[in-house]
Amino acid sequence: MKTSVIVNRYAHKGGAGQRWPAIKAELEKRLGPFEPQFTQAPGHATRLARDALMGGARRFVAVGGDGTVNETLNGLLDPSGRLLAPDSVLCPIPAGTANELCRALGHGADPSKAYDAAAATGRRAIDLVRVRCVGADGRPVERFGYLMAALGAAALVSQRTSQSRWAKKLGGVAYMLMTPAVILGYRSCGVAITVDGIERGTRPLFTALIANTENGGGGLRLAPGAAFDDGLLDLVEIGDVSRLGALLGVMPRLADGSHVGHPKVRTSRGRSFRFVSEIEMLVDLDGETIGRLPLDIDVLPRGFAVGAVEPMP
Numbered sequence: 001m002k003t004s005v006i007v008n009r010y011a012h013k014g015g016a017g018q019r020w021p022a023i024k025a026e027l028e029k030r031l032g033p034f035e036p037q038f039t040q041a042p043g044h045a046t047r048l049a050r051d052a053l054m055g056g057a058r059r060f061v062a063v064g065g066d067g068t069v070n071e072t073l074n075g076l077l078d079p080s081g082r083l084l085a086p087d088s089v090l091c092p093i094p095a096g097t098a099n100e101l102c103r104a105l106g107h108g109a110d111p112s113k114a115y116d117a118a119a120a121t122g123r124r125a126i127d128l129v130r131v132r133c134v135g136a137d138g139r140p141v142e143r144f145g146y147l148m149a150a151l152g153a154a155a156l157v158s159q160r161t162s163q164s165r166w167a168k169k170l171g172g173v174a175y176m177l178m179t180p181a182v183i184l185g186y187r188s189c190g191v192a193i194t195v196d197g198i199e200r201g202t203r204p205l206f207t208a209l210i211a212n213t214e215n216g217g218g219g220l221r222l223a224p225g226a227a228f229d230d231g232l233l234d235l236v237e238i239g240d241v242s243r244l245g246a247l248l249g250v251m252p253r254l255a256d257g258s259h260v261g262h263p264k265v266r267t268s269r270g271r272s273f274r275f276v277s278e279i280e281m282l283v284d285l286d287g288e289t290i291g292r293l294p295l296d297i298d299v300l301p302r303g304f305a306v307g308a309v310e311p312m313p
C-alpha cells in the first residue's frame with residue numbers, strides 16, 4: 001500500500017522537529033525507506049494529504065499532534081464527509097502536545113504501539129464528527145473532526161490559549177493557567193438545545209462538550225463512557241454554575257471524570273445536536289476555534305479508519 005508520511009516539525013512547540021530523526025528511524029524500521037513531506041504552514045497537511053491521495057497513497061502517517069492529524073484527515077474526505085478512497089487509513093504518530101487520538105487508541109504512553117500500528121495491515125473504524133457553525137467572517141463553516149466539539153467557556157479557554165504568546169511558549173500547562181483566568185470572567189447564558197430532532201428547551205449553559213472520545217484537554221476524562229466507535233456522541237453540559245462553583249466544584253473533577261456527578265452537570269447521548277444561543281458563543285473542534293453558534297453537529301458512524309495491529313473488533 002502506497003504510504004504518505006506527513007510531518008509537522010512545529011508540533012509540541014518544535015519538539016516534534018527535535019524528535020523527528022528518532023521517529024523517522026522507528027518508522028523506517030517498520031515501513032522501509034520513505035520521503036517525508038514537511039508541513040510549511042497551518043492547514044498545509046490537508047493539501048499534502050489530498051495530493052498524496054490523488055497520487056495513489058492510501059496509508060497516511062501523520063506525525064504531530066491532533067491539529068496535524070485533523071488536517072490530514074480532512075484531506076481524505078469529500079465535502080459530504082465521505083472518504084474519497086474508502087480503503088485509506090490514517091496512522092497518527094504522537095509528536096504533539098496532547099495527542100488525544102493516540103491516547104484514545106491506547107498509544108499515548110507507548111509510541112512504539114503507534115509505530116507498529118502504522119505498519120500493520122489491521123484497521124480500526126472511528127466515528128467522524130461533522131460540525132456546521134458560523135465562521136469568523138460570518139459565513140457558514142463545515143468541518144470534520146474526531147475528538148470533541150466545545151462551546152462556551154471551554155471554547156474560550158482554547159481560543160485564548162492559542163492566541164496568547166506566553167501560552168504558546170508554555171505548551172500543555174497553559175490550559176491550566178488560562179482556565180481560571182477565563183472562568184472568573186465568564187457567565188452562563190441561555191442556549192436552546194435540540195437532540196436527535198427533539199427540542200430540549202432553552203437552559204443556562206456555562207459550557208458544553210459534544211464528545212466522540214472520553215479523553216480531551218490534555219488527558220482529562222471529560223466525557224466518561226464516550227466510545228469513538230459506537231455511532232453516538234456524548235453531550236456533557238455544565239449548566240447554571242457560578243464562576244467559583246465552576247472553578248472549585250467542577251474543574252478539579254475533570255481529571256478523573258467525577259464532574260459528571262456534580263448537580264449542575266448533565267449528560268446525554270445522541271446522533272445529532274443543535275445549539276442556538278441568545279448571545280455570541282464560540283465553537284471549538286478538536287482544540288481549534290472554528291466559529292460561533294448556531295451550531296449543528298452530527299456523527300458519521302465509522303467514517304474513517306486508523307491503522308491497527310489487532311483486527312477490528
Ligand SMILES: Nc1ncnc2c1ncn2[C@@H]1O[C@H](COP(=O)(O)OP(=O)(O)OP(=O)(O)O)[C@@H](O)[C@H]1O
Nearest residue numbers: 011012039040041042065066067068096097098099
Ligand atoms: N510549518 C508550520 N509552521 C507553523 N505552524 C504549523 C506548520 N505546520 C503546521 N502548523 C500548525 O501547527 C499547529 C500545531 O500542531 P499540532 O496540533 O499537531 O501540535 P500540538 O498543538 O503541539 O499538539 P496537540 O494538538 O496534540 O495538543 C497546527 O495548528 C498546525 O496547523
